[in-house]
Amino acid sequence: AQTVTQSQPEMSVQEAETVTLSCTYDTSESDYYLFWYKQPPSRQMILVIRQEAYKQQNATENRFSVNFQKAAKSFSLKISDSQLGDAAMYFCAYRSAEPDFGNEKLTFGTGTRLTIIP
Amino acid sequence: DSGVTQTPKHLITATGQRVTLRCSPRSGDLSVYWYQQSLDQGLQFLIHYYNGEERAKGNILERFSAQQFPDLHSELNLSSLELGDSALYFCASSVQFTGELFFGEGSRLTVL
Numbered sequence: 001a002q003t004v005t006q007s008q009p010e011m012s013v014q015e016a017e018t019v020t021l022s023c024t025y026d027t028s029e030s031d032y033y034l035f036w037y038k039q040p041p042s043r044q045m046i047l048v049i050r051q052e053a054y055k056q057q058n059a060t061e062n063r064f065s066v067n068f069q070k071a072a073k074s075f076s077l078k079i080s081d082s083q084l085g086d087a088a089m090y091f092c093a094y095r096s097a098e099p100d101f102g103n104e105k106l107t108f109g110t111g112t113r114l115t116i117i118p
Numbered sequence: 119d120s121g122v123t124q125t126p127k128h129l130i131t132a133t134g135q136r137v138t139l140r141c142s143p144r145s146g147d148l149s150v151y152w153y154q155q156s157l158d159q160g161l162q163f164l165i166h167y168y169n170g171e172e173r174a175k176g177n178i179l180e181r182f183s184a185q186q187f188p189d190l191h192s193e194l195n196l197s198s199l200e201l202g203d204s205a206l207y208f209c210a211s212s213v214q215f216t217g218e219l220f221f222g223e224g225s226r227l228t229v230l
Contacts, residue, residue: 045221
């Protein structure tokens with residue numbers, strides 16, 4: 001079974017600075033998807049960014065980018081120019097791209113709570 | 119707006135009671151997933167339905183059950199409720215078995 005580990009329960013960053021959230025995962029599969037979801041105080045789960053494992057290029061979405069290291073099974077999220085609205089819980093998640101029957105779910109890490117300091 | 123609708127948004131009930139949470143997936147999505155998030159914890163997978171049939175079960179208690187109807191909406195039934203069942207219950211949908219899941223706003227259940 002796949003597992004996702006987020007070793008930083010909490011992080012903080014000064015407004016306008018850059019912060020990196022870490023995520024590692026364990027899988028024996030070669031093709032899969034990785035995601036970062038954001039959960040603000042409203043508790044809504046919002047997709048921040050996705051990465052397909054077969055793509056070598058790191059995904060970017062405006063101020064959000066990832067550092068995907070397939071061999072190391074590492075998937076970190078970098079937030080540039082941090083804004084107050086970035087304060088949230090961030091979850092790393094894994095999903096197989098070639099799932100076996102009954103293994104199509106999204107597996108989440110335990111989350112990192114990000115605080116933005118004004 | 120993800121397109122996934124969950125009702126009710128909030129629910130307060132007593133121990134021993136039974137509740138039903140409802141989810142309407144995005145138009146065209148055949149898969150519905152249910153997740154439980156206890157206070158300040160991660161999301162735990164409960165169950166997955168695809169086109170009306172159960173596809174996978176996670177850490178779902180025997181007191182909990184779910185179904186997906188012909189119109190593809192899904193219901194999660196929680197019975198003999200205990201204090202520890204208080205949580206945020208998310209429904210998510212996807213059109214395929216890969217790619218991202220789209221989440222509803224969740225149903226917050228409080229058991230007193």
